[in-house]
Amino acid sequence: MTAISAKNLRKTYGEVRALDGLSVAVDRGELYGFLGPNGAGKTTTMEILTGQLRPDAGHLEVLGTDPSMEPVATRERVGILPEQLSPPSFLTPREYFDFVGRVRDLDEMTVRDRVATWADRLGYAGTLDTLCADLSRGQQQKVMVTQAFLHEPAAVFIDEPLANLDPIVQERVKRALREYAAADNAVFVSTHNVEVAQDICTRVGIVSDGRIVAERAAEAFAEDSLLDVFLETVETADPADSAGQTATSDSDSASSPPGGA
Numbered sequence: 722m723t724a725i726s727a728k729n730l731r732k733t734y735g736e737v738r739a740l741d742g743l744s745v746a747v748d749r750g751e752l753y754g755f756l757g758p759n760g761a762g763k764t765t766t767m768e769i770l771t772g773q774l775r776p777d778a779g780h781l782e783v784l785g786t787d788p789s790m791e792p793v794a795t796r797e798r799v800g801i802l803p804e805q806l807s808p809p810s811f812l813t814p815r816e817y818f819d820f821v822g823r824v825r826d827l828d829e830m831t832v833r834d835r836v837a838t839w840a841d842r843l844g845y846a847g848t849l850d851t852l853c854a855d856l857s858r859g860q861q862q863k864v865m866v867t868q869a870f871l872h873e874p875a876a877v878f879i880d881e882p883l884a885n886l887d888p889i890v891q892e893r894v895k896r897a898l899r900e901y902a903a904a905d906n907a908v909f910v911s912t913h914n915v916e917v918a919q920d921i922c923t924r925v926g927i928v929s930d931g932r933i934v935a936e937r938a939a940e941a942f943a944e945d946s947l948l949d950v951f952l953e954t955v956e957t958a959d960p961a962d963s964a965g966q967t968a969t970s971d972s973d974s975a976s977s978p979p980g981g982a
């Protein structure tokens with residue numbers, strides 16, 4: 722069942738064309754990798770899919786809502802972990818989760834149980850009562866991973882999930898993401914790291930210049946290295962265009978993805 726669907730998304734920031742007819746669909750049960758270089762349009766797409774930003778054009782459906790028309794309803798249903806966002810420095814993780822639990826309409830017992838499960842899974846139970854200001858970047862990232870899953874959303878959007886984590890915790894987060902997707906949820910992971918995408922995702926879409934240029938299911942990774950596909954599809958883009966494609970440039974003629982995605 723499709724959980725996340727975007728068709729023909731377009732978005733410009735002034736003269737910069739960030740999304741140029743991007744389409745993507747993710748089913749429940751999939752761990753989808755949204756893989757692309759800097760400036761490809763990943764954050765813009767994530768913000769549109771989670772009701773934080775309106776597209777100029779395109780059709781959207783996320784868990785039965787239209788994020789551009791019903792942003793609050795979308796944000797209630799999904800989990801979001803933006804890149805490089807920290808928990809409030811003046812709260813402890815436990816206090817922060819109490820706050821998130823109230824926003825997410827969860828009772829205290831549920832919050833306590835789920836926090837205990839995630840703290841144990843990611844190995845930070847000992848820092849639940851430490852001020853977030855005194856946590857390392859990696860410890861703060863564990864807190865932010867937890868908040869995205871606290872209300873057990875059927876779709877979760879995560880930007881660079883493994884940033885700042887040591888290898889042991891990386892493995893724990895990878896396993897948690899796989900298990901979460903396998904339990905009939907859609908997990909949408911944005912990353913520029915080919916190895917991460919290849920390692921954890923059930924399907925990967927390569928985004929470049931604001932559109933999907935190739936898509937591969939995990940079964941195809943062995944015969945067709947994702948790194949090769951990434952280099953072939955992304956390197957062909959003109960570097961002069963890739964980071965600052967202007968809305969007035971004539972790139973529409975090149976908008977068909979070679980991968981047919």
Ligand SMILES: Nc1ncnc2c1ncn2[C@@H]1O[C@H](COP(=O)(O)OP(=O)(O)OP(=O)(O)O)[C@@H](O)[C@H]1O
Nearest residue numbers: 734737739758759760761762763764765766964965
């Ligand atoms: N608020 C903004 N104002 C102007 N231009 C923007 C804004 N946000 C993004 N852009 C531009 O839109 C394009 C896509 O940016 P976006 O942040 O979506 O890419 P990204 O794939 O997330 O990049 P990165 O991996 O570096 O985070 C880039 O050219 C970027 O400079």
